[in-house]
Amino acid sequence: MLRSDLPDLMAFAGVARHRSFRRAAAELGVSPSALSHVVRDLEARMGVRLLNRTTRSVAPTEAGTALLDRVVPAFDEIARAMTEVALSEGRLAxxxxxxxxxxxxxxxxxxxxxxxxxxxxxxxxxxxxxxxxxxxxxxxxxxxxxxxxxxxxxxxAVPLGGPQRFAVVAAPAYLAARGVPELPQDLSRHACLRQRFPGGAVMRWEFERDGHAEAIDVDGPLILNEQEVLLQAALDGLGLALVFEGYAAPALADGRLARVLEPWCPPFPGFLLYHPSRxxxxxxxxxxxxxxxxxxx
Structure with missing residues (x-):
């Protein structure tokens, strides 16, 4: 094996993983043209085409896939060894x-x-x-x-942060003026502050109690795309807001907000941190x- 083969193999593996010279080049900190030259030199030395290239896509050939199946586990083992040494010495970078x-x-x-x-x-x-x-x-x-x-x-994927829970909250002054909802259906008589997702849909308010689930399209005077701003609107007395319990906790603790429909908001599985498995x-x-x-x- 030539001295340049190992870094060139790693460059080839990066292009094959990303299915893109541009993305692999960004990860490696080189130009796409330089990376293309590296892979072509590797193919020339091996005497076999490793990647099929079109103007729109890049994919490993049958020979390229076979090579990846052999070299990727070896790269992974090298990465594990380096990580273990770095962690043992407290020098992770x-x-x-x-x-x-x-x-x-x-x-x-x-x-x-x-x-x-x-x-x-x-x-x-x-x-x-x-x-x-x-x-x-x-x-x-x-x-x-x-x-x-x-x-x-x-x-x-691995769990991150434990279960989460939503809370329906409002300012005490709002509830004193408009009444306290006892059931999800009561929300039709209230001003509900709604959240719009990045894709454009407005969030439905979902509830569950004793195995009975409800999803309600609430209505109200304000739609926002950020829960912290929704919380501030509730603090300002504009209506009811459905937010993560963690956002509302400080205002609930000091009485600036009150919680309603709590039995209808059980905990649910929380966030996951995920990464590629390949x-x-x-x-x-x-x-x-x-x-x-x-x-x-």
């Missing part, structure tokens, strides 16, 4: 890029990130808080955070996953 909805960033990621960076000061983290469903592989993220039903099936996670992500697993019962 690198960058960890995460994509997560804004609610997860505030409610569950922030405390874990503080602990992680304290343990591994040589690691840099970049977190993009975005409620839209991102393609974490295509956009160059190491991992993403979503609820279970939104995690792609070909991903590996390759060994990079060292910073492996360390982050280890920290999450330490907190699991």
């Amino acid at each position: 690198g960058t960890l890029r995460l994509n997560a909805p804004r609610s997860a960033c505030r409610l569950v990621l922030a405390p874990v990130v503080a602990r992680f960076l304290a343990l591994h000061p040589g690691v840099r983290m970049e977190i993009v808080c975005d409620d839209a469903l991102a393609d974490i592989v295509g956009q160059g993220f190491d991992a993403g955070v979503r609820f279970g039903e939104r995690v792609p099936r070909d991903m590996i 390759r060994q996670p990079p060292a910073p992500l492996r360390a982050f996953l280890a920290l999450l697993r330490e907190g699991q019962p």
